[in-house]
Amino acid sequence: MDPVNVLEFEALARECIDRHAFDFIAGGSDDEVTLGTNRTAYERIVFRPRVLVDVSAVDTSTEILGRRIALPILLAPTAFQTMVHPDGELATARAAAEAGTVMVVSTLASCTVEEIGAAAAGPKWFQLYCYKEKRVTEELVRRAETAGYEAICLTVDVPRLGRREQDFRNVFALPPGILPKNFEGTADLAKVSPAEHGSIVAAYVAGLLDDGLTWDDVAWLKSITSLPVWVKGILTPEDATLSADAGVDGIIVSNHGGRQLDGSPATIDVLPEIREAVGEGIPLLVDGGIRRGTDVVKALALGARGVLIGRPYLWGLAVGGQSGVARVLEMLRVEIELAMALCGCPTVGDVTRRHVDLRR
Numbered sequence: 632m633d634p635v636n637v638l639e640f641e642a643l644a645r646e647c648i649d650r651h652a653f654d655f656i657a658g659g660s661d662d663e664v665t666l667g668t669n670r671t672a673y674e675r676i677v678f679r680p681r682v683l684v685d686v687s688a689v690d691t692s693t694e695i696l697g698r699r700i701a702l703p704i705l706l707a708p709t710a711f712q713t714m715v716h717p718d719g720e721l722a723t724a725r726a727a728a729e730a731g732t733v734m735v736v737s738t739l740a741s742c743t744v745e746e747i748g749a750a751a752a753g754p755k756w757f758q759l760y761c762y763k764e765k766r767v768t769e770e771l772v773r774r775a776e777t778a779g780y781e782a783i784c785l786t787v788d789v790p791r792l793g794r795r796e797q798d799f800r801n802v803f804a805l806p807p808g809i810l811p812k813n814f815e816g817t818a819d820l821a822k823v824s825p826a827e828h829g830s831i832v833a834a835y836v837a838g839l840l841d842d843g844l845t846w847d848d849v850a851w852l853k854s855i856t857s858l859p860v861w862v863k864g865i866l867t868p869e870d871a872t873l874s875a876d877a878g879v880d881g882i883i884v885s886n887h888g889g890r891q892l893d894g895s896p897a898t899i900d901v902l903p904e905i906r907e908a909v910g911e912g913i914p915l916l917v918d919g920g921i922r923r924g925t926d927v928v929k930a931l932a933l934g935a936r937g938v939l940i941g942r943p944y945l946w947g948l949a950v951g952g953q954s955g956v957a958r959v960l961e962m963l964r965v966e967i968e969l970a971m972a973l974c975g976c977p978t979v980g981d982v983t984r985r986h987v988d989l990r991r
């Protein structure tokens with residue numbers, strides 16, 4: 632049966648891919664409490680719809696750092712997409728370009744920065760993990776710049792990998808031929824052993840990524856690139872203020888889709904206090920648990936310029952490659968348009984804090 636909403640893609644994806652790969656995508660850390668509250672928190676937010684507004688034309692486009700995108704959804708960085716579909720990141724890049732939005736490409740992509748850059752002309756940002764060896768990190772930034780990426784998105788919530796117990800149970804290893812393609816022969820998987828850490832990804836992070844990062848490294852990153860720098864993984868007003876002080880260009884409110892510190896709050900719950908702390912000067916994006924157009928409109932009302940989705944487009948990729956990702960994006964676009972119309976908001980800019988209420 633054809634899926635009628637994004638959640639129905641999950642069940643289809645489960646049938647299309649290997650169980651270990653499905654678990655790697657689905658899983659959260661520890662008891663998966665944060666994974667769950669990322670979703671349920673949206674249920675406590677209710678709309679205050681306004682009526683008798685002319686919504687004969689609804690425009691879902693929005694502007695982020697001077698770039699207009701067709702809908703307020705970006706594709707979050709996710710690792711190893713060829714595990715899900717042979718076309719992997721190349722299919723995702725093409726679907727994002729077709730939908731008129733940004734793909735954020737993971738450091739741990741299973742195609743190279745250059746291959747993904749050349750796959751489609753749409754806007755791309757590069758998600759950066761910092762390596763213990765600084766020259767490895769700097770080299771990645773240079774390659775992203777040369778390949779035409781428009782921003783660097785520094786992930787700051789992975790000094791170590793959260794305990795994803797589904798992967799431990801599976802002793803998760805990447806299938807043959809799937810690897811972090813940016814590092815063939817350098818920071819590659821041959822350097823680490825899953826046996827010590829329960830999963831190959833945990834071993835990789837422990838072995839190669841820098842767990843000594845501080846705000847000085849954000850300043851260092853700003854100093855080595857002229858691209859806009861976003862920080863991804865902010866959950867408190869304190870760190871949002873420090874991000875602003877460090878001169879970042881944008882903040883992504885994220886708990887890594889419930890995959891890092893379990894017991895972290897739902898991202899939508901902390902968005903308002905972060906918005907208040909940094910004011911209107913810095914654009915905010917939020918991710919985690921967004922599965923419906925109404926979720927997106929709630930996030931816009933609470934101060935986000937846009938959102939990112941992770942798992943939903945991976946389900947689409949698993950089910951149908953490029954066209955599967957395109958279908959997921961189109962479903963969400965249609966839902967956003969409807970929610971905006973029913974809220975009395977013809978444009979994204981019309982969605983305000985007055986359009987929602989919090990029911991605790």
Ligand SMILES: Cc1cc2nc3c(=O)[nH]c(=O)nc-3n(C[C@H](O)[C@H](O)[C@H](O)COP(=O)(O)O)c2cc1C
Pocket residue numbers: 655656657669707708709710737738739758786863885886887888889918919920921939940941942943
């Ligand atoms: C399979 C998978 C791989 C991910 N890989 C990365 C990554 O390489 N870098 C990163 O910053 N975040 C990564 N994330 C987190 C996503 O960027 C995003 O924060 C999260 O998926 C959003 O939640 P959602 O899946 O509920 O939409 C990954 C998430 C998943 C599910």
